[in-house]
Amino acid sequence: MAMIPRKEMLPGSYSEYSVLTVEELLAFPLLKDARLLAGIQGIRRAITRVNVVEIPDMISMVNPGELLILSGYSFQEEPDRLKQLVPDSVIRGVAALGIHKKHSNDRVPPEIIADAEKAGLPLIEIQGETSLSAMVKMVMERVLAQETSQLADLQIRIQNMTRLLLEGNGLYAFLDAMEDMLDNPVAVVRENEKPWLSKSLRSTESTEVWPLLQSLTFRQVGRGASNGFMHLQNAYRTYVHQIPTRKMKQACLVLVERNRDIQPIDALSVDRLSSLVGLELANVEAVREVEGKYLDQFLQDWLSGKIVSQADWKLRADVCGCPIPEGTPMCAILVGWRTPEPPEKLREVARRLRSERLRSVDGLLAAPIGDDLALVLPIVPNVPAGAERDEISSQLIRRLLMELRILLGDRELMLFAGRVTERSDGLQGSWAQAKRARQVAEVCRLTGEVVAYDGLGVYSLLYLIPSGEEREQFISRFALPLQQADRKGGGRLMETLEMFFQCNGNIKLTSEKLYAHYNTIVYRLEKVQSILGVSLDDPEDRLQLHLALKLGQITPATSG
Numbered sequence: 001m002a003m004i005p006r007k008e009m010l011p012g013s014y015s016e017y018s019v020l021t022v023e024e025l026l027a028f029p030l031l032k033d034a035r036l037l038a039g040i041q042g043i044r045r046a047i048t049r050v051n052v053v054e055i056p057d058m059i060s061m062v063n064p065g066e067l068l069i070l071s072g073y074s075f076q077e078e079p080d081r082l083k084q085l086v087p088d089s090v091i092r093g094v095a096a097l098g099i100h101k102k103h104s105n106d107r108v109p110p111e112i113i114a115d116a117e118k119a120g121l122p123l124i125e126i127q128g129e130t131s132l133s134a135m136v137k138m139v140m141e142r143v144l145a146q147e148t149s150q151l152a153d154l155q156i157r158i159q160n161m162t163r164l165l166l167e168g169n170g171l172y173a174f175l176d177a178m179e180d181m182l183d184n185p186v187a188v189v190r191e192n193e194k195p196w197l198s199k200s201l202r203s204t205e206s207t208e209v210w211p212l213l214q215s216l217t218f219r220q221v222g223r224g225a226s227n228g229f230m231h232l233q234n235a236y237r238t239y240v241h242q243i244p245t246r247k248m249k250q251a252c253l254v255l256v257e258r259n260r261d262i263q264p265i266d267a268l269s270v271d272r273l274s275s276l277v278g279l280e281l282a283n284v285e286a287v288r289e290v291e292g293k294y295l296d297q298f299l300q301d302w303l304s305g306k307i308v309s310q311a312d313w314k315l316r317a318d319v320c321g322c323p324i325p326e327g328t329p330m331c332a333i334l335v336g337w338r339t340p341e342p343p344e345k346l347r348e349v350a351r352r353l354r355s356e357r358l359r360s361v362d363g364l365l366a367a368p369i370g371d372d373l374a375l376v377l378p379i380v381p382n383v384p385a386g387a388e389r390d391e392i393s394s395q396l397i398r399r400l401l402m403e404l405r406i407l408l409g410d411r412e413l414m415l416f417a418g419r420v421t422e423r424s425d426g427l428q429g430s431w432a433q434a435k436r437a438r439q440v441a442e443v444c445r446l447t448g449e450v451v452a453y454d455g456l457g458v459y460s461l462l463y464l465i466p467s468g469e470e471r472e473q474f475i476s477r478f479a480l481p482l483q484q485a486d487r488k489g490g491g492r493l494m495e496t497l498e499m500f501f502q503c504n505g506n507i508k509l510t511s512e513k514l515y516a517h518y519n520t521i522v523y524r525l526e527k528v529q530s531i532l533g534v535s536l537d538d539p540e541d542r543l544q545l546h547l548a549l550k551l552g553q554i555t556p557a558t559s560g
Helices: 022-026 056-061 085-092 110-119 132-166 171-182 199-203 206-215 264-304 310-320 343-355 387-408 424-443 458-464 469-489 493-502 507-514 518-532 539-554
Strands: 035-038 049-053 066-070 096-100 123-126 186-190 228-231 237-242 251-256 330-336 365-369 372-378 414-417 450-452
Touching (some): 035 110, 049 056, 049 132, 132 171, 264 343, 330 387, 387 450, 424 450, 493 518, 493 539, 507 518
């Protein structure tokens, strides 16, 4: 296992307590014959306890900040059992690792020394004649005096942080105060939501902290993780504590070891303050529930055209915390499922999309509109209308679709998009176009994951032709005779003609698509021309015949 080097403590960031460090421990007369084999960069770590174990398997009982001493175990007997000794000690937050020699010829394996050096974990070789009981007594007398002052300071910390919340400063101010107090960044990681970050993580360049932010997900730090130290995938060690929540999503309070080593008093502070964070999360959830109802109503009125003035739109957008600035290009999108979803499901999905951190787009708005789920998608600004912006919009919608499919667990999800508009009062038209795209796609049986209104082509025009006698006569003139011939003789004339047009008049490709002989396709097309009295070589006849087939697809009940 590759070890992760620990960060050095910053000047001036040491605790004001009279802590017992590894360096002071080695200066005790009782350990005058002890040797530091590795990890000199970690000798200023604080020791909170001494834990003496007989075999390496008992390391699961070790607590952060302890001096772990392996006693009575010969390295010659089972060297394979010691491979995880250093990695497990680092994960458990051990301050130092002591090896009490059982025999004079015992030698610590070189790979263990190398692991300890790489991890910055002090590895101490203690001579066999050293009294461990005397050593434990000596350390604990020093530590107990330290803990008395630490507990008093912990009480002051809790009182100050409680006062901060009671004054109504909010969760971000609470996390910023925790960062100042612990000299390390803090985050609240919640299931299926963006993390709340303290000030240093919010203000730092994204390129610098992006690997850390990628790891601060509930999937990594919350799901199945017990309280205590753990390593993220990006070389950061963290201290994680589950936040007590009731009837809410699971959450964790995470202290990131970024500036200095996490001290035992820091971990204890996180444990105690997590309850206060849970109360503030409940308050945030209640506020969000109220704001969500206002935002749902705002989007419903916006998309339905009930907001008539720009001033009214701006006022309501500010009240609802709408993240789309005025003048941003945007389009309305209708989310389509294969089977209709109940209203409760739509409301839950809308709340989740508003709080979820999406990689493909920022500022996405979602709200249920009747039996549909509507999205307001902001497009990249400062790109003039034209082919370039259309291409950017198309790619953005497709990326959004792929992410929504993964997020919502529905591989058959479809998106219907209206045109991009730069005016807030133009979104109503974009939403109407998105609904029209869905209607045309359903009636005309159009395939595709994304159906855009501008991509409907001739279907959009044919769909607008009202039902009437002229329409029926046009369909009957070209489509009805072929359908009747198919019912009588089973010649598959309609299917052949449709595929012929799809293949752009290529008879060879048509035969391959229909798995029929070339001469069979020729015979069918000649029969079509004979029945209808048209020529497929005449552009005018081909146009009318093609339009009749499209109208027949739009009105299948009439044409059938």
